[in-house]
Amino acid sequence: MTSVTLPSLLPLWILVVPLAGATLLAAASRHRQLLGPITLGTGGLCLGLVVVLIMAVRQGFQFELALMELAPPLRIVLRADALGTLFALLIATLFPMATAYALRYMGDDPRLGRFLALVLVSQGLMLGVAFAASLMTLLAFYELFSLIGYVLIVHDRSQRARAAGLKYIVYIVVGGVFILTGVILVYFLAGDLRFVPGGLFAADASQRHLLTAWACFMIGFGVKSALMPLHGWVADAHPAAPAPFSALLSGIMVAAGSFGILRVVFEVFGTSVLTELGVMPWLALLAGISAICAGALAVGEDELKRRLAYSTISQMAYVMLAVATLGELALVGALMHLSHHAFIKAGLFFCAGLVAAGTGYTRVSQLDGLGHRMPRTGVLMTLLALAMVGVPPLSGFLSKWLLGAALLADGSIVSLSVLLVGSLLAAAYLWPLILRIWLPLPGPPPADADAGEPPSLMLAMTATSAVITTLLGLAATLPGLPLELARLAAATLLGGSG
Amino acid sequence: MTMLSALVLLPLLAAAALPAIRNSGGQNALAITTVVLVLAGLLVLAPTVIQGQILIGSLPGLLGRFHFQADPFGLLFALVGTLVWLSAVVYATGYLGDDPHRRRFLSVCLVLLATNLGVVLAADLLTLFVFFELLGLVAVLVVVHSGSQEARSAGITYFWMTLAGGIALLAGVMAIQAQAGSLAWQPLPEAVGAGWRWSIFALLLVGFGVKAGMVPLHIWLPAAHPVAPAPASALLSGVIIKAGAYGLFRCLNMLMAPTPETQAWGETVDMGLLLTLLGITTLLIGVVLALGQHSAKRMLAWHSVSQMGFVLTGLGVGAFLAADGAMATAGALLHVVNHALFKSCLFLGAGAVALRAGTADMYRLGGLWRGMPVTFACMLVAAAGIAGVPLFNGFVSKCMIHHGLVEASQREGGQILVYAEWLYMAACAGTVASFIKFIGLIFLRKPQQPKRVREVQPALLVGMLMPVVPIIWLGWRPHELLGSVIAPALADWGVSAQPITYYLEHYFMSGQDLIASAGTLAGGVAVFVAGMKFGWFNLQLPQAVGVAWWYRKLGTGLVNLCLQLSCLAATARAAAPGTVRRLYRRLCRALRRDVDGLTRPGTHEPYEDRLFEALDQQRDRLLVAADRLAQKHKDQYPGDALINGTHLIAGWLGTELVQRAMAGDRRSQRLGRDEAFCQKLASRAVEVAQKQLDAGLDGSEMQEILAELEAALGTESDHPDHNWPERSWPAELAAVVLAPDRAHWPVSERLAQGALVRAARGRVRKVARDLSSGLLIAFVILLCLALALRLLKLPMP
Secondary structure, rough: OOEEEEEOOOHHHHHHHHHHHHHHHHHHOOOOHHHHHHHHHHHHHHHHHHHHHHHHHHHHHHEEEEEEEEOOOOOOOOOHHHHHHHEEEHHHHHHHHHHHHHHHHHHOOHHHHHHHHHHHHHHHHHHHHEEEEEOOOOHHHHHHHHHHHHHHHHHHHHHHHHHHHHHHHHHHHHHHHHHHHHHHHHHHHOOEEOOOOOOOOOOOOOOHHHHHHHHHHHHHHHHOOHHHHHHHHHHHHHHHHOOHHHHHHHHHHHHHHHHHHHHHHHHOOHHHHHHHHHOOOHHHHHHHHHHHHHHHHHHHHEEHHHHHHHHHHHHHHHHHHOOOOOOOOHHHHHHHHHHHHHHHHHHHHHHHHHHHHHOOOOOOOHHHOOOOOOOHHHHHHHHHHHHOOOOOOOOHHHHHHHHHHHHHHHHOOOHHHHHHHHHHHHHHHHHHHHHHHHHOOOOOOOOOOOOOOOOEEEEEEEEEEEEEEHHHHOOOOOOOOOOHHHEEEEEEEHHOOO | OOOOHHHHHHHHHHHHHHHHOHHHHHHHHHHHHHHHHHHHHHHHHHHHOOOOOEEEEEEEOOEEEEEEEEHHHHHHHHHHHHHHHHHHHHHHHHHOOOOHHHHHHHHHHHHHHHHHHHHOEEEEEHHHHHHHHHHHHHHHHOOOOOHHHHHHHHHHHHHHHHHHHHHHHEEEHHHHHHHHHHOOOOOOOOOOHHHHHHHHHHHHHHHHHHHHHHOOOOOOHHHHHHOHHHHHHHHHHHHHHHHHHHHHHHHHHHHHHOOOOOOOOOOOOOHHHHHHHHHHHHHHHHHHHHHHHOHHHHHHHHHHHHHHHHHHHHHHHHHHOOHHHHHHHHHHHHHHHHHHHHHHHHHHHHHHHHHEEEEEEEOHOOOOOOOHHHHHHHHHHHHHHHHHOOOOOOHHHHHHHHHHHHHHHHHOOOOOOHHHHHHHHHHHHHHHHHHHHHHHHHOOOOOOOOOOOOOOOOOHHHHHHOOOOHHHHHHHOOHHHHHHHHHHHHHOOOOHHHHHHHHHHHHOOOHHHHHHHHHHHHHHHHHHHHHHHOOOOHHHOHHHHHHHHHHHHHHHHHHHHHHHHHHHHHHHHHHOOOOHHHHHHHHHHHHHHHHHHHOOOOOOOOHHHHHHHHHHHHHHHHHHHHHHHHHHHHHHOOOHHHHHHHHHHHHEEEEEEEEHHHOOHHHHHHHHHHHHHHHHHHHHHHHHHHHHHOOOOOOHHHHHHHHHHHHHHHOOOOOOOOOOOOOOOOHHHHHHHHHHHHOOOOOOOOHOOHHHHHHHHHHHHHHHHHHHHHHHHHHHHHHHHEEEEEEEEOOOO
16 A cells, blocks of 8 residues: 655644643642643543544555754654554553553652653653654654653652662663664665665665664664563563553553664665675574563562563563564564553553552562452453463454464464463463462461452553453454554555565 | 354353342343253254255454354254253252352353354364363363362363463464465365474364373363362363364364365374374273272263273274274264263262262262162263163264274274274273272162262252253164264265264174173173272372373473573672672762762752651641631731731741751751641741731740740750751752742741852752763763774764
C-alpha cells in the first residue's frame, strides 16, 4: 500500500497535549482535587487524538511536520507513519492507565502532583520518539525522556532508589553518547539523517564505518532495550521505582529501545546493507543469550518486581530475535510481541503494586495464600501471568504464535527453540506465583490475615490491562488494533527494499 | 452462527452465568440443562453427518476465526464425551452436596465440556491447539479442587506435564504451518521430507502423548485422577485423556496419511510401529502398577494408563498396516468409546463407595453388595466391560486390536510384534485379575468395616446407571457403530473398510475369540489367586525405577541451575578484585555528586530535607492553631484585622521556633511538635493581637512574648555559628515565587544576614562545581569522539 504524506499539525497536537497537561498540573499541584481530572482529561484527550490519527493512517495517510531547524542539517521533523502510530497507541493507552493507578497508589504522597506532571512530560517526550522522522529528532526526544526517567525512578528518595537511579543514569548517559556517535557517523557516511524505508546508505559505503556505526547504535539502544550484557540497570530500577512507573518502564521505556533499533535497522541501514554486513546472526545470538539467561535469573529471583524485570529482559529479547531475521512476518510478530508485552507486563507490575499496597509484601515467598485474602488481585495476577507464559487464547499466545511461525518459516530452528525454552522458563518463574497465591503450603496463618482488597481504582486499572490482554488475544483482527497497524508498518518498512 | 459454534459457545455462556445463581437447585438445573441441550444438538446433527456431509462453523478469535467441523469421528468423540459429561454432572449434583466450591466446580465442568467439544470438532490445528491447551489447563482446577496437600502436589505435576506437552504440540503445529503452509486437516504435501515428518510426528506424539497418559509421559495421570472429586475423575479418565488419543488418531490417519494421488504410506508405517511398541509398554506398565494399588481410585487411574495403552496399540497397528489397518484402527476408536463408558462408570462407583464407606482403600472394605446393591450391579457390568468378558463392550474392541496385532506380526518388519502379542494377552489377564480383586475385595468378601453402609442418593445412581446400558448394548450389537459409522468414514480417508465387515461377519463371537477370552479370564483368575496368596500385590518398587522420580530430579535440577546462575551473578558482582571495586566505588561517588547535583541539587542529604519539611509543618501547625483561635473572636473587630494581626504574630513566633530548631536546639524541635505548646503559643498570639488592636501597643509587647518563649524553652540560645543545612536554591526560589502566602513570613534580621547568605554562597559554589564537572565530562566525551573520528579516518568538516 502506498501512503500519501500530508503536512499536518496532528502529531504536534498529540505531543503537546500531555506537555500542556503537565504544565497545568505543575500550576495546580497544591490543589489535590484537581490532579485527577487534569491527568485523566489529558490522557483521554491524547488517546482521542491518537485514535483519530489511527483512522487516518489506516486509510494510507502519513502526517509530517517540520518543527524547527536547530542548524541547517539538523531538523526536528515529526512524522506519523504506521510504526510510529502503533507505538503512539501503546503510549497513549498505557500512560493514562498508569497515571490513574498512581492517583490512588501514591494518594498520600505530598509530591504526587510533581510525579504526575513528570509522567505527563515523559509521555509527551515518548510520543516525540514515536513520531520522530529523523535520527536527530529521535535522539533529542529519546535523551530527554531518559533523563526524566531518572527523576521518576528516584521519586522515593530512598537510598535504594537513588542507587538504582544512579546506575540507570550512568547506563543511559553512556548509551546516549554511543547513539550520538552513531548519529554523527551516519551523517558523515550518508549525508542525511531522515528515516527512509530501505535505508540511507549508498551501495559503496565503507564496511568498516558502517560496522562501527552499527555497533554504536546497538550499544546505545541496546542499553535501553536491555540486551543482555547491557541490562544492568533494569533489575535495579524496576523495583526501586513506584509501581505505576515500573509498569511504564517495562511496558514503554524498554520498548522504546527496541523501537529505536527497529528504526535504525529498517530505516537507516536497510535490510540489504545489514545482510551484507552479516551482523544479524550476532544480534540473534545476543538476543538468544538474553532470553535464556534472563529467564533463568528470573527463576532464581525472590523479589517480585525484580523477577518481573528479568522477565522483561527475557521477553524483549524475543523482539530482537525476530528482528534479526529481517523478515516481514517476523517483524509483524516482533511488533505484536512489543505491544502485547507492554500491556501484560504493565498489568503484572500493577498487581505487584496492589500486593505491596494491600499487604506490604514484595517477595514471591511472601505471597502464600494471598488469593484467599485478595481474590480479585489473585485472579488478575493469575490471568496476566498465564498470558505472559503464552496460554491461548490470551494475547501472549498470539504474539508467541506469530513470532514462532515466522521464525520457523525463516528456517531459524534455533531461534524457535530459544522462544519455546523461553516460554518454559516464563512458566517456571510465573507458576510459583500462581501456586503460592492459591495453594499455600500448610503453616501458621500469615500476620496480615485481615488485609483486604486495595482501592478500586487501582484494581480497575489492573483489570483494564487484563481485559485488553484478553481482547487482544480474542479479537486481534479488529480494525485499528495493533495487528493491523503492525502489518501496515511491516509492509511500509520492508516495501522500500523491494 | 451455525449449530456447531452454538454448541461450543453454549456451555461457555452457561459457565459464565452459573456463578451468578445462588441456590444450588438452580445451579444443578442450569448445568444439567446445558449438557442435555448440547447432547440433543449433537444427536440432531448426527444423521446428517453419518450420511457423509461435513458440517462447518466458526467463532471469532485470535487471527480471524476458530473453525469447527463435524465429520463422523469428531461427532463420535463429541457424542460419547457429552454422554459421559451428562452422567458426571448428574452425579455431581448429588455428590457435591453443600461443598463450598460447588459453583466453581460445576462452572469449570461446563468450561471443560466446551473446550472438549472445541478439541474434537476443531477444523484446523490452531483451533485444536487452543482448545487442547485450554482443556488441559482448566482441568487443573478440578485436580486441585479439594485444596489438600496431595491435590497440590498432583496439581504441580499435572501443570508441568501439560505445559511441557503443550509446548511440544505448539512446536509441532508451527512446524506444520511452516512446512505445509496450511493448518487444515489434510495430508501433509509430498514435498515435506522424511526428516520433517518425523520431527512433526515426534512433537505431536509428545504433545498428545502427555494427555493420553502414554508411558513415559504418564506420571501426572495416576497422581491427578484419584485426588479429583469422583465426577471430575470420571471426566478426566473417561473423556479428557481421549483428547490425546483423538489427536494421535488424526495425526496418523490424516496428517501422515498419503495424499490421494500417491497412496504411498512411507514413514507412517514406521511411526505406527513405534506407537505400537509405546502402546504395549504403556498397557503393560499400567496393569502391573494397577495390581499393586490399595486405593480403588488409584487402581482405576493406573488402569486408565493401561487402557490408553490398548488404544495407542490399536492406533499404532492401524498405521503400521497402512491401507489394511482398518480393523485395528476401528478397534482403537471403539475402545475409546468403551473406555469412556466403563471407566467413568467405575470412577463414579468408586466415588460412591468412598462417600459412603469413608475410604477408598480396597483392603479395608468388604461386603458392600448388601448395602449398595445398585452400585454393585453397575460396577459388575463396568468391570465385565473393562475385563473383556464376552457380551460386554471391552471384549469387542480388545479382540479387534488383537486381530490387528496378529496380522501385523506376520507382516514384513513386524516380527517383533509376536512378543507384543504375548504381552498383550498377559496384560488382558492382568486386567481381569485386577478387577476380580476390585469386585471381590470391595463388594463380595466379608465386611471389614464396623458399620453398615447405605446406598447413595438417587442422583448418584442415575449418573452411574447412564453408561451401563451402552456398555451392554455395544457388547451385543457393535454392528451399527462399527459398520455404519466408523467403517464408511475410514473408507472416506482411503483406508479400506473391508477388514471391519470381515470382522463382524467372521470373528465377532466366533469360537476362536471366545476361547482366547476364556484363556485370559482363566489367566486372570490364576494371577488373582496367586497374587493374594503370595502377597505379590503388596510389593513395592524402589523409587528410582519410576520415571516420575527422574522427572522430579530433572525439574529440581533445572530450578537449582537457575538459582545457581543467580548466585553466580551476585557473587561475580561482589567478588570483583579489590582495586576494581575501590575504583568503581570512587567513580560512583564522584558520579553521584555530579549527577545528583545536575538533576536535583542538594539531595545528597535527604535527612536535611526531611528536617526542613518537619519544621515547616511545625510552623504551619502553629499558624493554623492561631487562625482557628482568632476566628472565634473575629466578630469583635472590624474586617480581617484580627486575623491578619494574629497571623503576623504567630508567623513570627513560628519562624523563631523554626530558627531555633535549625540552630540545633532539640528542645524547640520537640516542643514545636507538641500540640499543647502550639495551642499555648497560639492563644498568646491572639491575646497580643487583641491588645494591639485595642490599645495600639508598640514593639515592646513582642519582646515580652519572645522572652516568654525563651522561658518556655528554658535555654539560653544565642544562635551559635551552626552548620546551616543546605537547601537547593532553585527550590527555595520556587517556594518564594509559587507560594505567596509564605512570602510574608517575617524573617529575623540575624538570619537574613548571617546564615542565609552563607548558605546561599555555599550553594552557588556547589552548583558551580557540579556544572564544571559536568562540562568536564562533556568535554572528555567530545574529545573521545574527535579521537574516534580521527582514528576512523573520516573526513573532518
